Amino acid sequence: MALSLATASFVIERDPARCIACQVCVRQCANDVHFYDADDDTVRAHDQSCVGCHRCVTLCPTQALSVRLNPLEYRPHANWGPDILRNIYKQAETGGMLLTGMGDDQPQRIYWDHMVLNASQVTNPSIDPVREPMELKTYLGAKPERLEIDDHGDGLTLRTELTPQLELDIPIMFSAMSYGSISFNACESLARAATEAGTYYNTGEGGLHPALYQYGERTIAQVASGRFGVHLDYLNAAAALEIKIGQGAKPGIGGHLPGEKVTLDISRTRMIPQGTDALSPAPHHDIYSIEDLRQLIYAIKEATHYTKPVSVKVAAVHNIAPIASGIVRAGADIVAIDGLRGGTGAAPTMVRNNVGIPIELAIAAVDARLRSEGIRHRASLVAAGSMRCSADVVKAIALGADAVYIATSALVAMGCHLCQHCYTGKCNWGIATQDPYLTKRLNPNIGAQRLANLLRAWSLEIKEMMGGMGVNSIESLRGNRDHLRGLGLNQVELDALGIKAAGM
Amino acid sequence: MRAVIVGNSATAVGAIEALRAVNQSAKVLVVSEESHLIYSRPLLSHYLGGEIDQVRLAYRPSDFYTRHEVTPILETRATGIDTAGRRLLTQDGNSIAYDKLLIATGGTPILPPMPGIDTQGVFSFTRRSDVESILTYLEAHGGKEAVVVGGGMIGIKATDALIKRGIRVTMIELAPRILGVALDSTASRLMTRLLEEAGVRVLTGNTVTEIHSRDGRVHSVTLREGGTIRCDLMILGIGVRPNTELVEDSDIRVNRGIVVDEYMRTSAPDVYAAGDVAEAYDLVVDMNRTVAIWPNAYRQGAIAGAHMVGIETPDAGGVAMNAIEVHGVPAISVGNSNLEDEPGHEFLTDLDERNHRYKRLVLKDNRLVGVTLVGHINRAGIYTGLIRHKIDVGASRSALMSEQFGLLSLPDRYRKHVVTGEGIEV
Amino acid sequence: MSKRIVIHEEHCIGCRLCEVHCLVQHSSSKDIIKAYGGEHSHLMPRLTVEEDGPLSFALQCRQCEEPSCVEACVSGAMHRDPLTGMIMCDEERCVGCWMCIMVCPAGAIQQNLLGTKIASKCDLCYGAELPACVAHCPNEALTFDDVAEKGAGS
Numbered sequence A: 001m002a003l004s005l006a007t008a009s010f011v012i013e014r015d016p017a018r019c020i021a022c023q024v025c026v027r028q029c030a031n032d033v034h035f036y037d038a039d040d041d042t043v044r045a046h047d048q049s050c051v052g053c054h055r056c057v058t059l060c061p062t063q064a065l066s067v068r069l070n071p072l073e074y075r076p077h078a079n080w081g082p083d084i085l086r087n088i089y090k091q092a093e094t095g096g097m098l099l100t101g102m103g104d105d106q107p108q109r110i111y112w113d114h115m116v117l118n119a120s121q122v123t124n125p126s127i128d129p130v131r132e133p134m135e136l137k138t139y140l141g142a143k144p145e146r147l148e149i150d151d152h153g154d155g156l157t158l159r160t161e162l163t164p165q166l167e168l169d170i171p172i173m174f175s176a177m178s179y180g181s182i183s184f185n186a187c188e189s190l191a192r193a194a195t196e197a198g199t200y201y202n203t204g205e206g207g208l209h210p211a212l213y214q215y216g217e218r219t220i221a222q223v224a225s226g227r228f229g230v231h232l233d234y235l236n237a238a239a240a241l242e243i244k245i246g247q248g249a250k251p252g253i254g255g256h257l258p259g260e261k262v263t264l265d266i267s268r269t270r271m272i273p274q275g276t277d278a279l280s281p282a283p284h285h286d287i288y289s290i291e292d293l294r295q296l297i298y299a300i301k302e303a304t305h306y307t308k309p310v311s312v313k314v315a316a317v318h319n320i321a322p323i324a325s326g327i328v329r330a331g332a333d334i335v336a337i338d339g340l341r342g343g344t345g346a347a348p349t350m351v352r353n354n355v356g357i358p359i360e361l362a363i364a365a366v367d368a369r370l371r372s373e374g375i376r377h378r379a380s381l382v383a384a385g386s387m388r389c390s391a392d393v394v395k396a397i398a399l400g401a402d403a404v405y406i407a408t409s410a411l412v413a414m415g416c417h418l419c420q421h422c423y424t425g426k427c428n429w430g431i432a433t434q435d436p437y438l439t440k441r442l443n444p445n446i447g448a449q450r451l452a453n454l455l456r457a458w459s460l461e462i463k464e465m466m467g468g469m470g471v472n473s474i475e476s477l478r479g480n481r482d483h484l485r486g487l488g489l490n491q492v493e494l495d496a497l498g499i500k501a502a503g504m
Numbered sequence B: 001m002r003a004v005i006v007g008n009s010a011t012a013v014g015a016i017e018a019l020r021a022v023n024q025s026a027k028v029l030v031v032s033e034e035s036h037l038i039y040s041r042p043l044l045s046h047y048l049g050g051e052i053d054q055v056r057l058a059y060r061p062s063d064f065y066t067r068h069e070v071t072p073i074l075e076t077r078a079t080g081i082d083t084a085g086r087r088l089l090t091q092d093g094n095s096i097a098y099d100k101l102l103i104a105t106g107g108t109p110i111l112p113p114m115p116g117i118d119t120q121g122v123f124s125f126t127r128r129s130d131v132e133s134i135l136t137y138l139e140a141h142g143g144k145e146a147v148v149v150g151g152g153m154i155g156i157k158a159t160d161a162l163i164k165r166g167i168r169v170t171m172i173e174l175a176p177r178i179l180g181v182a183l184d185s186t187a188s189r190l191m192t193r194l195l196e197e198a199g200v201r202v203l204t205g206n207t208v209t210e211i212h213s214r215d216g217r218v219h220s221v222t223l224r225e226g227g228t229i230r231c232d233l234m235i236l237g238i239g240v241r242p243n244t245e246l247v248e249d250s251d252i253r254v255n256r257g258i259v260v261d262e263y264m265r266t267s268a269p270d271v272y273a274a275g276d277v278a279e280a281y282d283l284v285v286d287m288n289r290t291v292a293i294w295p296n297a298y299r300q301g302a303i304a305g306a307h308m309v310g311i312e313t314p315d316a317g318g319v320a321m322n323a324i325e326v327h328g329v330p331a332i333s334v335g336n337s338n339l340e341d342e343p344g345h346e347f348l349t350d351l352d353e354r355n356h357r358y359k360r361l362v363l364k365d366n367r368l369v370g371v372t373l374v375g376h377i378n379r380a381g382i383y384t385g386l387i388r389h390k391i392d393v394g395a396s397r398s399a400l401m402s403e404q405f406g407l408l409s410l411p412d413r414y415r416k417h418v419v420t421g422e423g424i425e426v
Numbered sequence C: 001m002s003k004r005i006v007i008h009e010e011h012c013i014g015c016r017l018c019e020v021h022c023l024v025q026h027s028s029s030k031d032i033i034k035a036y037g038g039e040h041s042h043l044m045p046r047l048t049v050e051e052d053g054p055l056s057f058a059l060q061c062r063q064c065e066e067p068s069c070v071e072a073c074v075s076g077a078m079h080r081d082p083l084t085g086m087i088m089c090d091e092e093r094c095v096g097c098w099m100c101i102m103v104c105p106a107g108a109i110q111q112n113l114l115g116t117k118i119a120s121k122c123d124l125c126y127g128a129e130l131p132a133c134v135a136h137c138p139n140e141a142l143t144f145d146d147v148a149e150k151g152a153g154s
């Protein structure tokens, strides 16, 4: 075998004065980086295989370990950076596509960081969320044209028949992550946390494990191009259904769950033979037009007797506004849009980093377009694709989203260190893996608790920021772009976002 | 309620602790012919060997009697029982009334008819007074060489203690091999070799026919198979038999030991017997028999003690077992561990003679009925549990012999039962 | 009801941090570096992690309701602590006769031959609020819970 030109990404530093050779790191590294040498009772490392997941660092009982970027430096070149070189070395060696996991890691502009929020001073009072009620409740689904109310002396009743709604205690849901791409324990953690927090999680395209049917009321079940695990009970078990057209990390691309990950349990849940690759086609082979989409939406509504909202999820791409409009007109109750930085279990690196548009611009464009067409009320807008903190959520809502989906943040809450090696199936944190040695590492009791904690913490912060703006209900914030100002953006960007520049 | 216990050893403690766990009002009396407060008989060899002192010989702290509100009546020999009048007769002509009586008189050493057995320097080895006599004797007269008669448990323990005192021992066993009751011939051979490595001369198929004295003290013994052996000291450790003397004149049923049911009740109302003196259920051989071991004595005592105050926990049965150590190498045997070539049985063995390691399992109908471990004994109790609970180990047979043997080698449901108490005993 | 260490084998990841911290807790310095340095020679963890493929769990004394070890112990070392009700081995009294090892159905007692022979067994970190294995298990595979009386010795 010819010499590999790829150099180690990381180097392991082990403090010999602290290492007690307990070998916890050896046992914890799925990449076999650490090893024990019985001859001299020492633990050493093969740095080459380190992916920088920090599992060993976190578990080392004496803090003897540190993982650093390999200090090896290439001759500086503004055009030919080290990552570019490494990619070429790798491809020259393997002849394969570059694969990666998680969302886009390139330094494209993150508009969240170029928007600032408003606060009340003197002319309008701010609200103290600790002392006054603060409403985060959000309903997702089509809203009626207008409300007709009967007044029969002793009270009011609503005459208008409402279409089904999802009731969220907090405008944050867990985004689609399939059982297969993530472990059962991760799915269970999400389901339990959603239940506890009064929100929803999304099955992704992997079907619903029988053990998770008990969380059906808090489940959004996906129908994707592979139709994995889709059957009547599945549709009826969930609170809402979502047709997945696209995903922000890999718009226009199908999915591929390698056969090794299709364990017995997963094969049963997905209804495919054990050990076979689970291939989701790039398009739905029965959807080539908005009309076709409408057929599927209504097929699902028929199957579930019009009791559940139907969502359609698309990736944020160039013509996202008219696409969203078409989706609304096709009868979707919710439009979910996933931006450029949305996460994934596996995607071709080139696609992930170069296809699609940031979610901030998509929200602004879609919200504006639906308003201008007078159909904004006919569907709720859910934004996804890298909400990293509660401020991102507030900004997304101010831009026009009804609620957001979080996936990467949720994974991070469960322990993910963004090593971006999900696609290898060796997730040391027990999240993006089906290896029974690794899946145990995520105890769903802990996972659910951490997720619920995250949602609680964010909801406190959201209330605090809303109070500062003098807003006591998330409803009043939605699409209220006056609360946003752009910082360091040019006029084209400001216009695209529909916001003023800071200082204006 | 007045509970009287005859004998002041493992059985008595088992009874007292179980009784007091649920009842504080009963009056409890313990009658013992020995003058000591409760001590551990199995530790006598450690005491003789100088490993422990008198204080550690005590089996329970000195406040045991007061804390459990027990009246010890020491140096008092019980001589008979008036079962009709519910009285225990004592050697001083008095009698003690009882509502419930527990006979826990243990065993008496078997003393073979041997000319010269009364010679000074010839000792039995079952009581603290025996060890104290030996120590006094050694102090007064010194001693370099000893003869131990009996290659069973007691003989081995006495030998091990003497070795630790730097005394050269010749062990004489009548049977063709030592520890024949507990071990198969291979394990027995290993132990013989260990003894020999420790400097012991082991003579099997032989016995002492006469004891010779000089200056009134033992000086040598004559062997049945010819020859004499010099010795300054001789210990008789042939074994014990149930000490049933107390009930001989009563109507209480005695077989080899006192016959008892699953609550340790004898044939006489309100009279119990437990420990070495009783013939209780052995779950491996599936019949009642005497098994003179400490754990059985304690457990049977506890069952009797509880029953006296109305707690009915039937005895699931005992298992014969022993843990010994020779020359620093431990050996454990449980159940029918000495069986060899027995039809209907299966034997799994693993021998590493050089490192004094041996493992042998005896199975019958896929169930473990006997275990011998020499050298490596950690986790032995798991096997004992399997024997006790009669677990079907057919599926985990290979794991049973593995070096990594542990709970994970067991049937799932039994493992969960042991680990979390949740699974089911299967 | 009493407090017991509950083993959750489905959550044990076989890292053996429990063993590490058990050893540290029973060292005189209670300092991990020192415990594994000079003091290590006579210390051993009082629990064992059993492992077979992905299945693993840390096993320490099950605190039997009817403890076989106490029944079998000939020295009186193995006892139920009158204060806490826990099964403990009084190491001052233990003579290392291994009767307890012979009977413990969980195999939870080990020979400690590093110093004087003693039966090495979990003491629930006597005096500490939480046993060290429970406190340091990264995945809550061990919890210290109130449980109804039950155990291996039944």
Ligand SMILES: Cc1cc2nc3c(=O)[nH]c(=O)nc-3n(C[C@H](O)[C@H](O)[C@H](O)COP(=O)(O)OP(=O)(O)OC[C@H]3O[C@@H](n4cnc5c(N)ncnc54)[C@H](O)[C@@H]3O)c2cc1C
Pocket (backbone or CB within 6 Å): B006, B007, B008, B009, B010, B011, B012, B031, B032, B033, B034, B041, B042, B043, B044, B045, B076, B077, B078, B079, B104, B105, B106, B107, B125, B126, B127, B154, B157, B243, B246, B274, B275, B276, B277, B291, B292, B293, B294, B295, B297, B321, B322, B323, C074
């Ligand atoms: C040297 C030695 C080592 C041993 N080592 C082990 C070992 O390692 N493991 C093991 O499991 N077992 C061992 N044993 C066996 C164990 O000691 C017995 O099984 C246990 O002592 C039985 O307890 P017990 O209460 O039934 O009777 P005993 O311990 O025999 O006690 C009976 C008591 O009753 C008293 N007594 C008897 N008759 C009367 C009477 N008429 N009036 C008043 N008092 C009376 C006796 O003086 C004695 O104190 C050993 C025995 C000996 C002798």
Ligand code: SF4
Pocket (backbone or CB within 6 Å): C011, C012, C013, C014, C015, C016, C017, C018, C019, C049, C056, C057, C058, C136, C137, C138, C139, C140, C141, C142
């Ligand atoms: S610390 Fe916890 S997870 Fe690690 S081996 Fe021990 S019980 Fe298992």
Ligand code: SF4
Pocket (backbone or CB within 6 Å): C060, C061, C062, C063, C064, C067, C068, C069, C070, C087, C103, C104, C105, C106, C107, C108, C109, C121, C152, C153
């Ligand atoms: S028998 Fe074993 S598990 Fe039970 S109390 Fe004793 S040491 Fe603990």
